[in-house]
Amino acid sequence: MTCVVVGAGLTGLSAAWELIRAGTEVIVLESERRAGGVVVTERREGFIVEGGPDGFLAAEPDIQALARELGIGDRLVDQMAKGAMVWTGKRLEPLAEGHAAELLGIQVPTDVGAVPAVVAAQHAAPLQGGFRSFAGGMGEITEALAARLGPIIRTSQGVTGIAPTARGWRLAVTGGSLLEANGVVLTVPTWVAARLLAAVGVPGARELDDVVYAPSVTASLAYRRDQLNGRLDGSGFVRAADTGGVVRACTYAWLKYPDRAPAGYALLRAFLEPADGDPAALAHRELASVLGLSGPPLLSRVFHWRRGLPRYKPGHAERVAHVRERLARLAPLDIAGAGFDGVGVSACVKSGREAAQRVLGRLGVDPGAPPRSQPSPGRSLRG
Ligand SMILES: Cc1cc2nc3c(=O)[nH]c(=O)nc-3n(C[C@H](O)[C@H](O)[C@H](O)COP(=O)(O)OP(=O)(O)OC[C@H]3O[C@@H](n4cnc5c(N)ncnc54)[C@H](O)[C@@H]3O)c2cc1C
The missing domain is CATH 3.50.50.60 (FAD/NAD(P)-binding domain)
Structure with a gap:
């Protein structure tokens, strides 16, 4: 057979x-x-860079049951930083729960058991119970x-x-x-x-x-912690509509899950609109003004899925x-x-x-x- x-x-x-x-x-x-x-994890110089998914809802049983069958149940890790911010064009403000997907104009399928929260997760939406991932990234x-x-x-x-x-x-x-x-x-x-x-x-x-498979472009950028101007709240931000720019959302990867960056370093992951130009340079320029970054990124990695998430x-x-x-x-x-x-x-x-x-x-x-x-x-x- x-x-x-x-x-x-x-x-x-x-x-x-x-x-x-x-x-x-x-x-x-x-x-x-x-x-x-689309599950891709790259491990470079102590950074864990996700090209596709970075986690899943802690309440979702199937992937966790499979992990245990495969003997990697002990590699599951909980989300650390919770909550998300919204960039108003002037400042970062706390975002009401569950509004990330709405802000991003993400369609929520109603006739299948699709998980809209997954998409929101990509954009740092706070959801009850939080998210999980694997110690070495989703590629595990x-x-x-x-x-x-x-x-x-x-x-x-x-x-x-x-x-x-x-x-x-x-x-x-x-x-x-x-x-x-x-x-x-x-x-x-x-x-x-x-x-x-x-x-x-x-x-x-x-x-x-x-x-319809929506295109997806992400740019992961690594910095020294001292390049960041002050403390970041939550696990990331989404950009409010009509505020301009190409970064739709950004995850503070090293605050969201453990060991995504070596001690003293930070890892950001920006989700971009399709745009002309180098996505890493575009993301850095915009994040530098939103987050007050000084100096260029130490390393960057762009993933471009021509056909990413299905709608x-x-x-x-x-x-x-x-x-x-x-x-x-x-x-x-x-x-x-x-x-x-x-x-x-x-x-x-x-x-x-x-x-x-x-x-x-x-x-x-x-x-x-x-x-x-x-x-x-x-x-x-x-x-
Ligand atoms: C950028 C991004 C971020 C995401 N973030 C999250 C997240 O945080 N949490 C979450 O839960 N989900 C997330 N998702 C969704 C989730 O990762 C995917 O839906 C899921 O991994 C898809 O798995 P799949 O095996 O169905 O499809 P795919 O991963 O697309 O696999 C299909 C495979 O079929 C192969 N193939 C195609 N044609 C042929 C052929 N003719 N013959 C043989 N092989 C073929 C392809 O090469 C591919 O390897 C994200 C997706 C993307 C793109």
Whole structure:
């Protein structure tokens, strides 16, 4: 019994973990050169720099349960500084709870279990119960998964097409190889899933492409503490509408979670509007005036996601349910991930694991069976 997971973001790795635990043979195909998707943590000169998510709501159980299964439960850390400020154009003032998302004009999906707080978290909104992360950054969870899954993850192997066979599915992989699978979990962004599923005639598949992925640019800037003029309150600020500038929000990363910067240093993470020019220079210039910074940053790191956080349109949950209903009439194949079941990292873990369980169920494998040792990778037909 071979299952293929397409995409090695947090969702795909979680799905693969679920499948492996049930004793099936699993292959994970990832188009990029690294696993993890938008979860990226860079550790440089004592700084922990996040390229994607930096945490999750402490109340979200799925990612924490997975961390404990992987043996990294003791690496969970609580948010330290709480509360956020708003930049009025003249000064920083305390922000009323939950207003960060509103100020940023972030759409809150109403018809799925999406976690709007996740987005607010990015922009330092204070929420009851606070947030958590990992001691070494969010990359710890995807790194732990990748380490446990090992060579079944095949990077630089994007799936270009799928086709039904008598015993399941055949997947075409970049470079021309083909792979046979009894079950498939697609954990790719919706525009990729829409194309793959529409090509095999799944009704409603094209409408999955209604999900819009917003671009995201962040600039992380490191300073000596003495370059900061005075004390900073809260875990960051958001900019009020109509105040000009390109920095929409800023997280005081080294105050928000422990050990994000060496002693005596500060790490800021700015979220920028798409703009012409070097994002790090733009962010520094603006933060220098808001926070009273003196002198240039010691290091900077920019992450640019051309398609970052997915935003759902009304009726999204119904469209996803409709596609799943049609997929249930075909050989075992399911869809999972941020574009389908909620954007937060914990929602992605849940989505991946549940899709894997549905595929296992259709293959007649008991997902609750005790974990078995990892079998050898599946059969490659060609290439
Ligand atoms: C800047 C940013 C900040 C965020 N902050 C937070 C936060 O603080 N808290 C929070 O909870 N969430 C946050 N999120 C959201 C959360 O990180 C993501 O929703 C989640 O990590 C997405 O995981 P995924 O596996 O579903 O998708 P992805 O990470 O996008 O993974 C999909 C994978 O599929 C691969 N792929 C694509 N096409 C193919 C193909 N044809 N064949 C094979 N592989 C393919 C991609 O290369 C990718 O690796 C943030 C997101 C961004 C972008």
